Amino acid sequence: xxxxxxxxxxxxxxxxxxxxxxxxxxxxxxxxxxxxxxxxxxxxxxxxxxxxxxxxxxxxxxxxxxxxxxxxxxxxxxxxxxxxxxxxxxxxxxxxxxxxxxxxxxxxxxxxxxxxxxxxxxxxxxxxxxxxxxxxxxxxxxxxxxxxxxxxxxxxxxxxxxxxxxxxxxxxxxxxxxxxxxxxxxxxxxxxxxxxxxxxxxxxxxxxxxxxxxx
Amino acid sequence: xxxxxxxxxxxxxxxxxxxxxxxxxxxxxxxxxxxxxxxxxxxxxxxxxxxxxxxxxxxxxxxxxxxxxxxxxxxxxxxxxxxxxxxxxxxxxxxxxxxxxxxxxxxxxxxxxxxxxxxxxxxxxxxxxxxxxxxxxxxxxxxxxxxxxxxxxxxxxxxxxxxxxxxxxxxxxxxxxxxxxxxxxxxxxxxxxxxxxxxxxxxxxxxxxxxxxxx
DNA sequence: CCGCATCCGTTTCGATACTG
DNA sequence: CAGTATCGAAACGGATGCGG
Numbered sequence: 001x002x003x004x005x006x007x008x009x010x011x012x013x014x015x016x017x018x019x020x021x022x023x024x025x026x027x028x029x030x031x032x033x034x035x036x037x038x039x040x041x042x043x044x045x046x047x048x049x050x051x052x053x054x055x056x057x058x059x060x061x062x063x064x065x066x067x068x069x070x071x072x073x074x075x076x077x078x079x080x081x082x083x084x085x086x087x088x089x090x091x092x093x094x095x096x097x098x099x100x101x102x103x104x105x106x107x108x109x110x111x112x113x114x115x116x117x118x119x120x121x122x123x124x125x126x127x128x129x130x131x132x133x134x135x136x137x138x139x140x141x142x143x144x145x146x147x148x149x150x151x152x153x154x155x156x157x158x159x160x161x162x163x164x165x166x167x168x169x170x171x172x173x174x175x176x177x178x179x180x181x182x183x184x185x186x187x188x189x190x191x192x193x194x195x196x197x198x199x200x201x202x203x204x205x206x207x208x209x210x211x212x213x214x215x
Numbered sequence: 216x217x218x219x220x221x222x223x224x225x226x227x228x229x230x231x232x233x234x235x236x237x238x239x240x241x242x243x244x245x246x247x248x249x250x251x252x253x254x255x256x257x258x259x260x261x262x263x264x265x266x267x268x269x270x271x272x273x274x275x276x277x278x279x280x281x282x283x284x285x286x287x288x289x290x291x292x293x294x295x296x297x298x299x300x301x302x303x304x305x306x307x308x309x310x311x312x313x314x315x316x317x318x319x320x321x322x323x324x325x326x327x328x329x330x331x332x333x334x335x336x337x338x339x340x341x342x343x344x345x346x347x348x349x350x351x352x353x354x355x356x357x358x359x360x361x362x363x364x365x366x367x368x369x370x371x372x373x374x375x376x377x378x379x380x381x382x383x384x385x386x387x388x389x390x391x392x393x394x395x396x397x398x399x400x401x402x403x404x405x406x407x408x409x410x411x412x413x414x415x416x417x418x419x420x421x422x423x424x425x426x427x428x429x430x
Numbered sequence: 431c432c433g434c435a436t437c438c439g440t441t442t443c444g445a446t447a448c449t450g
Numbered sequence: 451c452a453g454t455a456t457c458g459a460a461a462c463g464g465a466t467g468c469g470g
Contacts, residue, residue, distance in 0.1 A: 007441075008241075008462090012265055013326040013395065014336035015319035015343065016248050016312060022322075023315075026223075026239065026443075033231050042452050050227055053444050058453060081451075096318060097231060099310035100238075104230035107237075111228040121229035128230065180228065222460075223443085241462075257433055268463050273434060296432080435467080442461070449454075 022067050023093070027052050028060050029100070032086070032093055034120050035070065037149070038162035039085035050116040069093070101128050110184060117177040119144035126151055127158045129183075132208025140205050141171030141197075144179060153208065170197030170205065183210050237282050238308070242267055243275050244315070247301070247308055249335050250285065252364070253377035254300035265331045284308070316343050325399060332392040334359035341366055342373045344398075347423025355420050356386030356412075359394060368423065385412030385420065398425050 008025075010017035023029050027049060034040055034048045046057055061084055064070035069090035074082050086093075105128050111117050123142060134156045141164055142149040150165030151158065164171075172179065173194040181188045183206065195202050223240075225232040238244050242264060249255055249263045261272055276299055279285035284305035289297050301308075320343050326332050338357060349371045356379055357364040365380030366373065379386075387394065388409040396403045398421065410417050 010245065010266070011330060012245075012336065013323065013330045013332040013392075014245075014248075015316040015323055015340050016336065017245060017319070018322045019315040019319035020244060022318075024239075024241065024244070029235060029239070030225065030227075030229075030232060033229075046452090051225070051444075053446090054453065055455085056443070093318060095314035096311070099314040100234040101230040103237075103308060103311060104232070104234035107233045108228065108230055115226060115228045117228040121227070121231065125230050177228075258431085261433095266463075268465095269433085270435065271462070432470085434469095437466080438464090440461105440463080442459105444459080445457090447454100447456080450452095 019096075022069070023096070025060070025063075027056060028064065029097070031057070031060055031064065032069070032090065033097055033124065035084060035086045035090070036094070036097060037120055037123065037160060039073070039083040041081055041083050045084065048118050048120055050118075064090070097124075098128070101125065105129065110186065111177060111180055117175075117180055119147045119149070119176045122176045122179055123149045123151065123160045126209050127160055129209055129211055130156070130158045132204065136204065136208065138169050138201060138204065139165045139167050140201070141165050141168030142179070143171065143173040144176045168197065169201035170195060170199075172196075172202070172205070182206065185210060234311075237284065238311070240275070240278075242271060243279065244312070246272070246275055246279065247284070247305065248312055248339065250299060250301045250305070251309070251312060252335055252338060252375060254288070254298040256296055256298050260299065263333050263335055265333075279305070312339075313343070316340065320344065325401065326392060326395055332390075332395055334362045334364070334391045337391045337394055338364045338366065338375045341424050342375055344424055344426055345371070345373045347419065351419065351423065353384050353416060353419065354380050354382050355416070356380050356383030357394070358386065358388040359391045383412065384416035385410060385414075387411075387417070387420070397421065400425060 009021045023032070030049055031045060034045055042057070046052065046054065049057065061070060065072060068087055070084055071087050072082055072084055101124065105125060122144065130153065132153070136153050137155060138153050140151040140153070142151060147162070148164040149160055149162055150168065151160050152165070173196065174192055178188045178192040182193065224236045238247070245264055246260060249260055255263070257272070261267065261269065264272065276285060280287060283302055285299055286302050287297055287299055316339065320340060337359065345368065347368070351368050352370060353368050355366040355368070357366060362377070363379040364375060364377055365383065366375050367380070388411065389407055393403050393407040397408065
């Protein structure tokens with residue numbers, strides 16, 4: 001049992017209060033979100049959390065570490081950087097992230113012009129919005145704002161990971177905002193999207209993840 | 216689309232960030248938790264949220280109302296009180312509450328002596344900890360600290376509601392803390408538990424919800 | 431009593447500057 | 451790159467007051 005943390009614990013014998021003692025502080029669940037696609041460096045996390053103060057990011061990482069949800073790992077030379085990653089316990093938060101995502105997905109309109117659109121969340125939302133052929137088995141590559149992702153569709157389930165997949169049927173190179181506009185059926189800037197690979201696979205990708213009038 | 220709220224919105228185009236814009240403030244999800252078992256008066260909510268300031272409860276209820284998750288309803292005479300209840304949108308938060316509960320359930324040890332144990336959360340945790348006969352269909356009545364609940368087991372699923380059920384096989388009258396101790400297999404104060412009804416049904420209840428060495 | 435509103439000391443957060 | 455240090459602004463906790 002992890003002791004409820006200091007001053008601001010809810011101090012109630014309740015499963016939900018206990019999990020909020022771990023996760024309820026501002027930014028904590030967004031950090032978990034970013035780590036769900038794979039290990040991240042401090043500066044990558046900082047870039048993916050628009051507006052967080054640097055000391056708060058440090059504090060949250062320390063707390064998550066103390067609670068056993070996140071682990072610091074020093075990469076061996078020559079990389080010589082430290083990354084943060086979810087532990088086995090941390091990965092059990094998947095259903096929480098998914099449930100929050102499903103609630104929020106319906107509240108997302110078109111991104112406001114001044115609203116940051118980061119690659120990680122966009123890729124993650126794909127796992128929630130799949131509505132293609134239930135028998136489809138295919139892997140897609142995404143390069144968004146220079147970051148590479150693999151999206152694996154396997155009979156109705158969707159996995160996403162950081163890093164270029166080896167077996168992508170098609171790879172889309174663009175920025176996160178343009179991908180959102182594309183999937184919402186809105187006009188996209190000319191030349192903002194490059195498609196490498198099977199054009200039919202590209203069509204299947206758009207059909208499976210487009211957020212247009214399917215209601 | 217609900218516009219991201221003022222100052223402390225995350226202002227990121229992300230499904231999880233959006234849902235946390237609605238739910239991420241302190242106490243908000245615990246209020247939703249308490250409303251999940253049925254409508255509650257202001258003072259009942261206050262009693263179920265140990266430590267919340269009165270103006271914060273009011274502020275959170277207003278925000279939840281503005282976001283369409285909670286509705287105020289004036290009961291007709293002669294009751295003449297106002298209750299808060301979840302709207303249809305609010306009830307869609309079920310998976311969020313459930314996911315958080317499953318995370319927190321494993322962190323709950325035995326309640327500390329100074330830790331409040333409220334009936335609502337205890338009843339709600341029953342929905343997460345059922346491990347009885349998958350074919351069992353039975354209704355149980357609970358009266359905890361004077362509050363009545365019905366727990367309906369129906370082939371592996373468990374529903375709970377406020378109010379005494381009409382068709383309970385057995386009714387347990389006790390306090391929330393004693394019920395927790397009972398289900399954890401710990402000694403309970405003499406005379407703290409009264410069982411009304413079928414003794415075999417009581418045994419099935421304990422077997423189905425006990426949290427003892429089943430790992 | 432119920433359903434809040436007001437006040438005030440404490441804690442947390444946001445923003446930015448700075449360092450090994 | 452990966453954090454500390456600093457400081458004003460906002461949020462929170464606790465007590466108290468008040469009209470129906």
